[in-house]
Amino acid sequence: MKKTKNIAELQEIARRMRIDVLKMIHLAGSGHPGGSLSAADIIVSLFFSIMNHSPEYKKLDARDKFVLSKGHAAPILYAVLAECGYFPREDLWTLRKLDSHLSGHPYAPSTPGVEVTTGSLGQGLSQANGIALSDRLDKHDTNVYCLMGDGEMQEGQVWEAAMSAAHYKLGSLIAFLDGNELQIDGWVKDIMNVEPLDKKWESFGWHVQRINGHDFTAIMGAVEEAKKVKDKPSMIICNTVKGKGVSFMERLAKWHGTAPNSDELRRALAELGAE
Amino acid sequence: MAVELSLRDFYGKTLVELGKKNPNVVVLDCDLSGSTRTSLFAKEFPARFFNMGVAEQDMIGTAAGLAAGGKIPFASTFAIFATGRGWEQIRQSVCYPQANVKIVASHGGVTVGPDGPSHQAGEDVAIMRAIPGMTVIVPADAYDTAAAVRAAEEFTGPVYIRLTRDKFPVIYEESRKFEIGRATTMKNGSDVTFITCGLMTHAALIAAEKLTQLGKSAAVLDMGTIKPLDEPAVLKAALETGAIVTAEEHNIIGGLGGAVAEAVSGNVPVPVVRVGLPDQYFSSGTPEELLEAAGLTPEHLVEAAMRAINLKRGGKA
Structure with a gap:
C-alpha cells in the first residue's frame, strides 16, 4: 500500500470515507453512523499513513494488523478496506444484506482484511494481545493496532486484557480509544462513568497519551511516540466527536444506531460536499 | 479391580508430546496449571505457555488471537470456569469465526468431590453443545484422553474436551486411536x-x-x-x-x-x-x-x- 503523510490528502480520503459510510448505512436501513464518523480519522490514518499492510499479503506474512474491537463501527472499516483494494467498492452497498460478505459487525472468515471477529464489546483487545503474542513467537517486527470505544470500557474483559498486555510487555501493541463520550443510552458519564481513563490505563501499566482524534498530525505523532516504547503496550486516548462531520449528527446519542433516511442522507452528503 | 489412570496426567503428557512435534502448539491456563497438568508443557516450553491469571474471558480471547496468527492454542482451566465464565467469548471469538482453539477443561462432573457445587460442572457439555461449530468430546479413560487430544490437534476448528479430577478405570489400550465423530x-x-x-x-x-x-x-x-x-x-x-x-x-x-x-x-x-x-x-x-x-x-x-x-x-x- 502506498502511504501518505500529506494532511490534505488524508482529510480528503476521510471525507470520502464518511460519505461512503452514510450511503452504506442508509442503503442497509440500519447501522451505527455516530461511532463510524467519530473513528473515521483514526482508521484512515492507520490504513493510509501508518500501517504496513496490503491486500496482496498472505494471512501469515509479517505485517501490521488492525482489530476493530468496537465492531459496530464496521462501516468505516469496510469503506477503508474497499478503498485499499481488499474488495470491490460496489460491495459496500450490500452491507447487512443476506448473502453479503459485509456483516453488521466484522466477521473475519467472510471479509478480506478483517483479522478477527468482533461485535460483542470488550473482546477485541484480548484477541489483539493474542495476535501480538503470536507475532512475537514468529519474531515479526510488526505492530498490532486495536480500536476500542469509551462505552466499551465498561466491559470487564477489557481490564483483564489490559492487565495481560502489560504483564506480557506487549510493546508492539498500540491501542486507540475512540472517546466520543456517548453510548446508546446517553452520555457515558451518566450511564456508567469510565473516567479518569488516562489514570486507569497508566495504573494498569500502559504508556498513555491523550490527543485530538480528528487531528491527523497528532494521530501520526502519537503512533511515532508509542512505537518508541518497547516494554509496554500503548494507549492513545482520542478525544472525538460522535457523528463528526455531519452537523445534525454530532454529539447526539440518537445517531449511535440510527440509519439516515433519504432526506437526512441528502443533507449529510451536502455538508460533506458529495458530488 | 481395573487399573486407574489420571486423564489430566495424560493430557499434560500428550501436550508435551505435541509441543515437541509441532512448534505452533501453544498453551494457556488460568492459574490452575498444576491441576490441569498444563504445567508439564509450561516446564518444557516456557515461551509457548501463557498463564493468564484468573481471567477466563481474556484467556479465550487471547487464544483466538493466537489462532489468528496460525498457532494451535490449547486453553485449560476447570470445566465450570472455562465454559461458564468464557461462554460468550467461546461463541463470539472462537466458534463463530471457527478459530482453531482447543479448550481442554479438567474437573468436569461431580467427581470433583469435596470442593462442592461451585466447582462441580454439570452443565458444560450442554452449553458447549448449544454453540454452532463446536466439537464436544468426553473421553472415557486416560488413553482415550491422549488419543482425543492428538485428534484435536490434527483437526482444524474449535474443540471442547472435558476431563475430570479423578482417575478413571482404564478400558482402552494404550494404542487407542480417537476418531472425532465416531462411536x-x-x-x-x-x-x-x-x-x-x-x-x-x-x-x-x-x-x-x-x-x-x-x-x-x-x-x-x-x-x-x-x-x-x-x-x-x-x-x-x-x-x-x-x-x-x-x-x-x-x-x-x-x-x-x-x-x-x-x-x-x-x-x-x-x-x-x-x-x-x-x-x-x-x-x-x-x-x-x-x-x-x-x-x-x-x-x-x-x-x-x-x-x-x-x-x-x-x-x-
Missing part, C-alpha cells in the same frame, strides 16, 4: 444398548455383565464425541436392540442423553432411558458418595436397562 462399540448385545461417555462407559460395561446374569444381552457404545454425534451408530443401535439407555456424569438436561434422544425421536423412535445427574446442585463429598447420590452406578444402570427393555415391549415405565 466405539465396546460390547455387542441384542436387548438394549448403553450409549455412554466418560466414566459411565466403564460403569456400563459392569452393568452389561450383571445383565448377562439376568439373561439380558446389553450392547455398550462409547460415544466419545457428543457433537457431532455419530447418528448412524445411534440409529443402528436403536434398530438392532430397540431400546437405549444413555449414561453420563452430566446434568440430565442437554448432554449426551439429550443428543441421543434428539437423534432417535425423529428417526427410529425407540425408548430412551436417560441416566445422568439429576437437575440439581449436589454438595461436598467424596466422588463415590456423590456418584451414589446421583444414581450413577452400575446397579442403577441395570435398573434403567430393565426399564428400557420393558418399555419396548409396550410396558409401563
Whole structure:
C-alpha cells in the first residue's frame, strides 16, 4: 500500500470515507453512523499513513494488523478496506444484506482484511494481545493496532486484557480509544462513568497519551511516540466527536444506531460536499 | 479391580508430546496449571505457555488471537470456569469465526468431590453443545484422553474436551486411536444398548455383565464425541436392540442423553432411558458418595436397562 503523510490528502480520503459510510448505512436501513464518523480519522490514518499492510499479503506474512474491537463501527472499516483494494467498492452497498460478505459487525472468515471477529464489546483487545503474542513467537517486527470505544470500557474483559498486555510487555501493541463520550443510552458519564481513563490505563501499566482524534498530525505523532516504547503496550486516548462531520449528527446519542433516511442522507452528503 | 489412570496426567503428557512435534502448539491456563497438568508443557516450553491469571474471558480471547496468527492454542482451566465464565467469548471469538482453539477443561462432573457445587460442572457439555461449530468430546479413560487430544490437534476448528479430577478405570489400550465423530462399540448385545461417555462407559460395561446374569444381552457404545454425534451408530443401535439407555456424569438436561434422544425421536423412535445427574446442585463429598447420590452406578444402570427393555415391549415405565 502506498502511504501518505500529506494532511490534505488524508482529510480528503476521510471525507470520502464518511460519505461512503452514510450511503452504506442508509442503503442497509440500519447501522451505527455516530461511532463510524467519530473513528473515521483514526482508521484512515492507520490504513493510509501508518500501517504496513496490503491486500496482496498472505494471512501469515509479517505485517501490521488492525482489530476493530468496537465492531459496530464496521462501516468505516469496510469503506477503508474497499478503498485499499481488499474488495470491490460496489460491495459496500450490500452491507447487512443476506448473502453479503459485509456483516453488521466484522466477521473475519467472510471479509478480506478483517483479522478477527468482533461485535460483542470488550473482546477485541484480548484477541489483539493474542495476535501480538503470536507475532512475537514468529519474531515479526510488526505492530498490532486495536480500536476500542469509551462505552466499551465498561466491559470487564477489557481490564483483564489490559492487565495481560502489560504483564506480557506487549510493546508492539498500540491501542486507540475512540472517546466520543456517548453510548446508546446517553452520555457515558451518566450511564456508567469510565473516567479518569488516562489514570486507569497508566495504573494498569500502559504508556498513555491523550490527543485530538480528528487531528491527523497528532494521530501520526502519537503512533511515532508509542512505537518508541518497547516494554509496554500503548494507549492513545482520542478525544472525538460522535457523528463528526455531519452537523445534525454530532454529539447526539440518537445517531449511535440510527440509519439516515433519504432526506437526512441528502443533507449529510451536502455538508460533506458529495458530488 | 481395573487399573486407574489420571486423564489430566495424560493430557499434560500428550501436550508435551505435541509441543515437541509441532512448534505452533501453544498453551494457556488460568492459574490452575498444576491441576490441569498444563504445567508439564509450561516446564518444557516456557515461551509457548501463557498463564493468564484468573481471567477466563481474556484467556479465550487471547487464544483466538493466537489462532489468528496460525498457532494451535490449547486453553485449560476447570470445566465450570472455562465454559461458564468464557461462554460468550467461546461463541463470539472462537466458534463463530471457527478459530482453531482447543479448550481442554479438567474437573468436569461431580467427581470433583469435596470442593462442592461451585466447582462441580454439570452443565458444560450442554452449553458447549448449544454453540454452532463446536466439537464436544468426553473421553472415557486416560488413553482415550491422549488419543482425543492428538485428534484435536490434527483437526482444524474449535474443540471442547472435558476431563475430570479423578482417575478413571482404564478400558482402552494404550494404542487407542480417537476418531472425532465416531462411536466405539465396546460390547455387542441384542436387548438394549448403553450409549455412554466418560466414566459411565466403564460403569456400563459392569452393568452389561450383571445383565448377562439376568439373561439380558446389553450392547455398550462409547460415544466419545457428543457433537457431532455419530447418528448412524445411534440409529443402528436403536434398530438392532430397540431400546437405549444413555449414561453420563452430566446434568440430565442437554448432554449426551439429550443428543441421543434428539437423534432417535425423529428417526427410529425407540425408548430412551436417560441416566445422568439429576437437575440439581449436589454438595461436598467424596466422588463415590456423590456418584451414589446421583444414581450413577452400575446397579442403577441395570435398573434403567430393565426399564428400557420393558418399555419396548409396550410396558409401563
